[in-house]
Amino acid sequence: MTIYKSTFPDVPLSEATITQRVFENIDPKMTVLIDGPTGRKCTGAQFIQDVKSLAGGLEARGWGAGKTIALMAPNIPEFCALFHASAWAGGTVTTINPTYTAPEVNHQLEDAGAEVLITIAMFADIAKEAIKGTRINDIVIIDEAPAGMIPLDDLRGPPMDAQTPVDVASHVVVLPYSSGTTGLPKGVMLTHQNLVVNVDQILAVTGLAGARETTVAFLPFFHIYGLQVLQNVYMAAGGCLVTMPRFDLELFLSLIEAHKTPKLWIVPPVALALAKHPMVDKYDLSCLEQVNSAAAPLGADVAEAISQRLGTHATQAYGMTELSPASHVSPFGKGKLGASGAALPNTECRIVDTQTLKDTAPGQEGELWVRGPQVMAGYLNNPEATRESIVENGWLRTGDIARIDGDSFVYITDRLKELIKYKGFQVAPAELEAALVSHPDILDAAVIGVPDDESGEVPAAFIVIAQHREALSLEDVQSYLSQRLAPYKQVHLLNVVEAIPKSASGKILRRVLRDPPTT
Template identity: 50%
Template sequence: MTLPTPVPPLDVPDDLLTPYVLGRAAALGDRPALVDAASGRALTYAALDAGVRALAGGLVARGHAPGDAVALMSPNLPEYAVVFHGVAMAGGVVCTVNPTYTAHEVHEQLVDSGARLLVTVPAFLTTATEAAAGTAVEQVVVLGEVPEGSDAVPLQQLLGDRLAEQVPVGQDAVVALPYSSGTQGLPKGVMLTHRNLVANVAQTQDILGAGDGEVFMGVLPFFHIYGMNVVMNVGLVTGSTIVTMPRFDLAAFLQAHERYRVTRSFVAPPIVVALAKHPAVEGVDLSSLVQVVSGAAPLSAELAAEASARLGVEVVQGYGMTEMSPVSHFTRPGGYRAGSVGVAVAGTEHRVVDPATGEDLGVDADGELWVRGPQVMKGYLGNDEATAATLDPDGWLRTGDIGHVDADGYLYVVDRLKELIKVKGFQVAPAELEALLLTHPDVTDAAVVGVQDEQAGELPVGHVVLRAGAGSDADAVRAWVAERTATYKHLHRLLVVDAIPKSASGKILRRVLRQELAG
C-alpha cells in the first residue's frame, strides 16, 4: 500500500549526468563554479567545462573504455568536480574513496571496484601508492605537485584534446560507485546509474527550489553521496557557486559563510549542534543564509528549533541513503514540521511495512520504510545476495529504517532497524535518547548503543561530551534522563568521553563504541 505524498509528479530529464549537470557551464563563463574557502582560488564555469572536456578527451585517447572505473580519493577541492565529470563524460565509473581510509581499506575498495586509475592529492599519496599495489590500478594520479621520486603523475598528463560530446552510454549505465554498508554487513559498491543521479538531482532541486547563482556550502565530503549529488551536482545544475572545504573546522566554516555570503548550508547533525550551542557563532554575520539543510543522520526537533531560533532561518532535514542517490524525502520551503524529514520527492513511492510479518501498515503506524523511484540503485557490485536482500523483485528498496508517515505524507524516522535496542521485549531507539541528551544544557554531543545483558537482553549505554566548565557529571546527567523517560529507557551506564566517533558524513560509528565497551 503506497502512502500519500503532496508532491506532484515530475518529468525526469532524458539526459546523461554530465551533459545535464554542466549543460549551462560554457554559457555561465566567468561565474565561479567552485571556490576553495581558505585560499579563495576559484574555478569558473568556463574553466570547469574546459577541464572536464580535456580530461574526458585524454582518458579516451589513452584507451579508457565505457564502464572503466577510476577511483577518486580526495578531500573537497574545486578540481574534484573536474575529475568526477571528466570520468563521467568519458563513459566511465567514478569510484569515490574516503581519503581518511587506511591503505588496507582503500586496497579492498580498489580490488572490489577494479579501478584502473587512482586519483588523489599529495597528502594521501603514500597511502594511495601502498593501497594500489596488487590491484588493477595502472597509474596513480595526483591533483597537485608530485613529490620527487614518486611514480605518480600529475593530472595534467592525463589531459588531452577537448571532447566535444559525451561518450555514448545508456542511461542505465553505472556512473558512480560509492561504498555503503547498506542495512547490514560490510561496505559494498553501490551501483548508481546516469538515470539514478539525474533523476535525484532533478527531484532534489524540484523541492529545494534553489535560485540561479546561489552560494552553497561544500563542507560535506564529495566522496559521500550527500556531498556528491545534493551539494556538488545540484549546485552545478543551478549555476550556484560551491564553497569547498577539505574538512570541518568551525571557525573557518563560519568565516567562509561571512566571506562568500553563503545562502544554503548543507550540514550533518554534529554541525547543527555547533551552530545551536557553540559561543563562536555569536557575532558572526550569517544574514545571507536562507536555509540550513541537515542530513546523513537523525536530527531532533528540539535541536533543529534551537539552531533555527539562533540563526533566524529554517533548519530542516531530508532523508535518504546512498542506495537512493541519496534523497527520497525532503522538507519543502515553508513546510517544516517538528521531527519530520519531509515528504517523498517527486516520482517517489513510499510504504511502511511490518518487519515481522511483511504486511503493509497504514498512516501513523511505525514499521520499516520501503521506497521505490527512479533514484533507487541498480544494485550492489558483484553481490547478488546483498542486492536481493535490499531490493525486492518489484523494485522496492528496504531501507532498514523504522518510521511512520502521517496523513499529510510527512515521514518521521524513529531509528535504524538494526540499531534498535531491545530491553525486556521493549524497543528503545538510540536516536530518541540521543535527542534527549542533546537538550541537556551541559551536553554538547551524545551517542547511545546497546550492550548485551543476561536478564534484560540488551541495555542502553550512553556516551556524552560535556561542555567546558560543565556543572553536571555523568551521574547527574543519567539521573536527569531517568526523570524524563520510561523505566526501560533508563541508561544502564553513562560515560563521559572527549568525542563521539563519527564517519565523514556525520553518522555515529556505533560499532566503534560497542567494540570499546566490549574491550
C-alpha cells in the same frame, strides 16, 4: 497495500547524462567553484574546458569508456572536474574516503575493478600501499606529484567535445561504497538516470532551480550526500560551491559570512554547533534562510534552537546512498519539527510491519520502503544483498522504522538495521567486530551504537579477552584499530565481558547488550 505517493507532480525522466545535466545551466562567465581556504576561483567556462580536457586525457590513456577510476581526494575544485571528466568519457568513478587505511582502500579498489587511482600528495604513501594486488599500475596526483606518480597536468589531453554515448538507464556512473542495512561496505551502483532524476527531484521542491545560489560545501564529495546535493544539484542549478577540504567551524562560519550563503546543507553534529557553540555569535549569519540537516535524524530541540538563534528555518531531509541519495526533503524550506520531510516527486512509500511484511495501518510505525527512479541499480558483485534490499516490484527496504502523518511527512523513529551513524558516517558493526577479533588477545567481540549528543552515535565494543591477559584498556584497543580502520570507525567505549550473548543460530543479541537484564 497502502502506498503513500508524493504530493508533488512527477518530473520527467531525462535522456541526459549527469554531466550534460550539470553543464545545462552553467553560466560560462560566472564563478562556479571557489576553493574556500585559498579563494582560488573557477569560472563556468574553465570548469567545462577542464572536464573536457581531462576526459580526453582519460580516454587517451585507456581509462575512459567502460573503465572505473578511483577518486580519493578532499573537497577541492579538481574533484568536481575529475568526477565529470570520467562521466563525460563514458567511465565510472568509485569515490573513496581519504581517511581510509591502505587495507580499506585496497578492498574497494579490488572490488570496484578500478584501473587508476587519483589522489593528492598527502595520501600518496597510502595509495602506493593500497594498489598492491590490484589491477592498478598508475597513481595520479592532483597537486605536487612524488617521483613515479603522474601529475594531474600530464593527464590532460585533447578536449573531448561530445559526451561519450551511454545508456543512461543502465550505465553505472558512480560506485560509492555503503554498508547498506548490514555487513561490510558494498559498491552501490548508481546510473546516470539515478543521479539526473534525483537532481531534478530535489530542484523541483527546494527553490534552488534557477536561483544561482552559493553555498559552502564541506560535506565530503566522496559521500553521496556531498556529491549529489551539493556538487551536482548546485552546479545543475547554475550555482556556485565554496569547497572546504575538511570541516573547521571557524572557517565554515567565516565563509558563510563572506559569501552570504542563503542555504546550508549540514549533518547533526554541525547543527549542534550552530545551536550551541559560542563562536557562532562572532559572525554575521543574517544571510541564512534555511539550514537543512540530513544523514541522521536531528532532534526537534536542536532544530528549534537553531531557528531561534539564527532566525532561520531549520529543516530535515532523508535519504541513503541507495537512493541517490534523497527521497524526502522539507519542501521550499518549510518543515515540521522532528520530521524528515515529505516525499520527492516520482517517489512512493510504504510502512511495513517488520514481522509480517504487511502494510501497517495509517499513522502506525513500521519499516520504511521506498520506490522511485532514484533507487539504485543494485550492489556491485553482490546479487544476494541486492535481492535482500530491493524486493517485489522495486521496493527498497531502508532498514529505518518510520511513520507518515496526514500531510505526508515522514518521521524516522528507530532503526531496524544495525548500522551505526557516527557524525553522518556509516559504521558497520560487523566490520569493527572483525577487526577486534583479529587482535591476538580478543576472543570474541560485539559492537553497538550508543547515543551521543555531539556525534549522534558512537561505537561501543564488548570484548572477551584471553585468559592470559589480565586487562585490555580502551587505549590499547584504539591503538590497535587505528592501524586498520578509518578514524570514524574507532571504538569510543569498551566493556570487558565474560561472554557475548548470542542466539541459538549464533547471531549476536545486540538488544541484550543495549538493555542488559536487571538483577
